[in-house]
Amino acid sequence: MLLIDGTPHGTVPADDRGLNYGDGLFETCAVRDGRPLLWERHLERLHRGCRHLRIPPPLAATLDEEVRGLCRNHQQAVLKVLLTRGSGGRGYRPPARVEPLRVLSVHPWPEQVAERACHGIRMRRCTTPSSANPALARIKHTSRLENVLARAEWAADDPVEGLMLNLDGEVVEGTASNVFMVEGDMLYTPSLERGGVAGIVRELLLETAADAGIPVAVTALPLARLKQASEVFVCNSVAGIWPVVWCDGTDLAVGPVTRRLQGLLGAKDALAYVPEC
Amino acid sequence: MLLIDGTPHGTVPADDRGLNYGDGLFETCAVRDGRPLLWERHLERLHRGCRHLRIPPPLAATLDEEVRGLCRNHQQAVLKVLLTRGSGGRGYRPPARVEPLRVLSVHPWPEQVAERACHGIRMRRCTTPSSANPALARIKHTSRLENVLARAEWAADDPVEGLMLNLDGEVVEGTASNVFMVEGDMLYTPSLERGGVAGIVRELLLETAADAGIPVAVTALPLARLKQASEVFVCNSVAGIWPVVWCDGTDLAVGPVTRRLQGLLGAKDALAYVPEC
Numbered sequence: 065m066l067l068i069d070g071t072p073h074g075t076v077p078a079d080d081r082g083l084n085y086g087d088g089l090f091e092t093c094a095v096r097d098g099r100p101l102l103w104e105r106h107l108e109r110l111h112r113g114c115r116h117l118r119i120p121p122p123l124a125a126t127l128d129e130e131v132r133g134l135c136r137n138h139q140q141a142v143l144k145v146l147l148t149r150g151s152g153g154r155g156y157r158p159p160a161r162v163e164p165l166r167v168l169s170v171h172p173w174p175e176q177v178a179e180r181a182c183h184g185i186r187m188r189r190c191t192t193p194s195s196a197n198p199a200l201a202r203i204k205h206t207s208r209l210e211n212v213l214a215r216a217e218w219a220a221d222d223p224v225e226g227l228m229l230n231l232d233g234e235v236v237e238g239t240a241s242n243v244f245m246v247e248g249d250m251l252y253t254p255s256l257e258r259g260g261v262a263g264i265v266r267e268l269l270l271e272t273a274a275d276a277g278i279p280v281a282v283t284a285l286p287l288a289r290l291k292q293a294s295e296v297f298v299c300n301s302v303a304g305i306w307p308v309v310w311c312d313g314t315d316l317a318v319g320p321v322t323r324r325l326q327g328l329l330g331a332k333d334a335l336a337y338v339p340e341c
Numbered sequence: 342m343l344l345i346d347g348t349p350h351g352t353v354p355a356d357d358r359g360l361n362y363g364d365g366l367f368e369t370c371a372v373r374d375g376r377p378l379l380w381e382r383h384l385e386r387l388h389r390g391c392r393h394l395r396i397p398p399p400l401a402a403t404l405d406e407e408v409r410g411l412c413r414n415h416q417q418a419v420l421k422v423l424l425t426r427g428s429g430g431r432g433y434r435p436p437a438r439v440e441p442l443r444v445l446s447v448h449p450w451p452e453q454v455a456e457r458a459c460h461g462i463r464m465r466r467c468t469t470p471s472s473a474n475p476a477l478a479r480i481k482h483t484s485r486l487e488n489v490l491a492r493a494e495w496a497a498d499d500p501v502e503g504l505m506l507n508l509d510g511e512v513v514e515g516t517a518s519n520v521f522m523v524e525g526d527m528l529y530t531p532s533l534e535r536g537g538v539a540g541i542v543r544e545l546l547l548e549t550a551a552d553a554g555i556p557v558a559v560t561a562l563p564l565a566r567l568k569q570a571s572e573v574f575v576c577n578s579v580a581g582i583w584p585v586v587w588c589d590g591t592d593l594a595v596g597p598v599t600r601r602l603q604g605l606l607g608a609k610d611a612l613a614y615v616p617e618c
Contacts, residue, residue: 066355076353076360078343078444083353084423086363086484117486118493146361149489154451155517156485156492167355174431195474196508199490207363207484208433209394212426213476215433216395231473231535240432258508 067130067168080165082148085156086207088165089113089148094302094336095141095170100131102301102334105264110145113203119149119164130168140173140336142302148206173336177303181326182341184309184318185224187238187298189287190214194228194236194259202262215239225298227287227312230259235285241300242266243285245293246321251280252293265299265334272328278321287312295319304335344407344445357442359425362433363484365442366390366425371579371613372418372447377408379578379611382541387422390480396426396441407445417450417613419579425483450613454580458603459618461586461595462501464515464575466564467491471505471513471536479539492516502575504564504589507536512562518577519543520562522570523598528557529570542576542611549605555598564589572596581612 068074082088091110093100100106107127114121127145135143146167152159192214200207214228225238235243237260244253244266251273256262273280290296296308296316305326307318329335345351359365368387370377377383384404391398404422412420423444429436469491477484491505502515512520514537521530521543528550533539550557567573573585573593582603584595606612 068355074355076355076357078345078351078353078423078446080353080360081489083357083360083365083425083444084367084483085489086486087489088360090361117490146355148360156488158489158493160496167360169355192476193474195472195477197470197472197487198508199469200472200487205486206361207486209363209482209484210474210477211433212358212362212364212435213394216435219437231475 065134065170067134069166070126070130076165076167077151079151080148081150081153082146082165082206086205087149088146088206089117089119089204090206091145091204092301093143095135095138095143096336097139098136100135100143101336102264102268103131105268109204109262109264110147113205114147116203117149117205118158119147120162122147122164122166134168134170138170142171142173144169144171146206174302178337178339180224180306181304181337181339184307185298186222186310187225187227187308187312188218188223189312190217190226190228190239192217192228194230196230196258198258201259202256204261211239223310224306229287233286235287235290236260238298241298241303243290244269244297244299245285245290246295246319247293249279251278251321252285253280253282254285255282263299264301265304265329268329268332268334269299269325272325272332276324276328295322297322302336304329342411342447344411346443347403347407353442353444354428356428357425358427358430359423359442359483363482363486364426365423365483366394366396367481367483368422369578370420372412372415372420373613374416375413377412377420378613379541379545380408382544386481386539386541387424390482391424393480394426394482395435396424397439399424399441399443411445411447415447419448419450421446421448423483451579455614455616457501457583458581458614458616461584462575463499463587464502464504464585464589465495465500466589467494467503467505467516469494469505471507473507473535475535478536479533481538488516500587501583506564510563512564512567513537515575518575518580520567521546521574521576522562522567523572523596524570526556528555528598529562530557530559531562532559540576541578542581542606545606545609545611546576546602549602549609553601553605572599574599581606
């Protein structure tokens with residue numbers, strides 16, 4: 065199911081700047097019982113991205129209506145909202161008057177999400193580095209070739225995720241997730257000042273952990289430190305939290321902080337599934 | 342004029358990976374008297390990019406025929422070849438069998454190219470950094486949001502170009518060009534090990550200069566050094582060579598090495614215009 069600028073049979077112009085230059089933004093949401101979860105947060109991030117890239121955001125009422133219409137009949141699905149700077153301009157230079165292109169689509173719920181939330185996943189190390197660029201960091205933009213190249217390093221379903229490091233060997237993110245670890249009684253996640261996407265579930269977890277009295281640090285995390293952690297997990301809007309039980313050759317256990325945060329995410333209506341344990 | 346997978350009225354699927362992830366490559370060529378200049382070199386770079394990204398290149402005969410057909414009636418124009426990884430896959434993960442999307446288009450020759458080749462251009466300094474990532478460096482891929490953001494820093498036609506620096510303050514490239522400078526009797530251009538596009542004219546100039554007995558160094562170039570150079574110029578496939586007469590507040594003269602290299606490019610059939618002096 066698809067809506068391009070509100071039309072089910074719309075097309076994408078070949079001169080669209082998203083297609084030509086990766087000049088766009090996107091959001092991926094879990095849908096449960098006909099509605100997108102954490103939608104207010106996704107909308108807010110989309111607006112933040114629009115401000116940063118100076119792309120006019122879609123009218124809230126229009127987007128809301130389209131999203132509701134698309135999600136209505138889906139018990140469990142994935143909603144994607146793609147927004148590009150549209151056509152026009154001269155080369156990289158944006159046009160004076162931007163008319164964005166808006167693509168909304170609903171996709172089948174992926175397999176094994178609930179099972180992985182319970183039993184955990186294996187995560188390998190990617191050799192494709194995560195780019196350092198403060199001007200692009202945190203933004204969920206569509207210039208994501210490095211994530212594609214990182215995920216293309218292996219073809220199998222398992223390992224499920226790949227770890228991307230910056231050129232200093234510090235953990236930045238998973239190819240499609242944010243990374244957390246537990247050390248002592250503290251929760252840690254990489255700083256995204258120079259790279260990586262500021263995930264919605266990451267943001268929610270930072271708040272949730274603080275509210276629950278779990279101290280959190282956002283900091284540089286060398287790979288070696290991650291592998292010595294007592295717990296590691298990845299998160300994104302579809303997965304919620306997936307414990308990591310194997311990281312680049314090192315076995316890890318699913319721990320109590322991970323389980324507690326999974327429960328808290330569920331209580332905050334952030335999960336489209338019930339973990340299958 | 343446009344051909345999408347060989348069809349004049351083709352469309353771009355909304356799930357194309359170029360649109361969604363910047364998962365593609367492109368070439369921009371100058372067209373003169375019905376044929377694309379330096380076409381063999383562009384084709385070779387496209388193939389290099391395809392190998393690097395593991396996108397199957399188009400059949401040479403097909404592409405050749407399409408390019409020739411499109412360019413045939415154009416005395417002076419710009420040809421763009423865009424190749425994406427097509428549709429499919431799961432998120433960032435490419436499909437097992439890639440069916441690329443191919444978009445060929447011809448655009449009007451831009452104004453003032455010949456005039457700028459003679460009188461030079463002004464080049465400002467961009468604050469948007471050039472990303473450091475050896476896995477993406479040199480490739481003319483479509484994940485170019487940083488170039489868009491750099492060019493979006495100013496709206497006017499003049500300055501014509503913007504200089505992008507890496508996080509160490511070294512010159513990487515112009516937003517849409519490569520950068521050279523002359524110091525003493527040597528020609529210098531930034532190393533592209535960590536970022537920037539390996540331009541066709543840049544590559545041709547490195548060979549041409551060496552053949553002409555002009556010593557060349559590919560090295561790290563701090564901005565301060567560029568501004569003290571005796572000559573600075575930028576190059577790309579449409580511009581050929583444009584002397585830089587003002588760089589981030591510093592006036593520069595058009596010098597003899599720049600003029601000599603312009604002449605040599607002309608003699609190598611690399612220019613679609615005669616410089617207007």
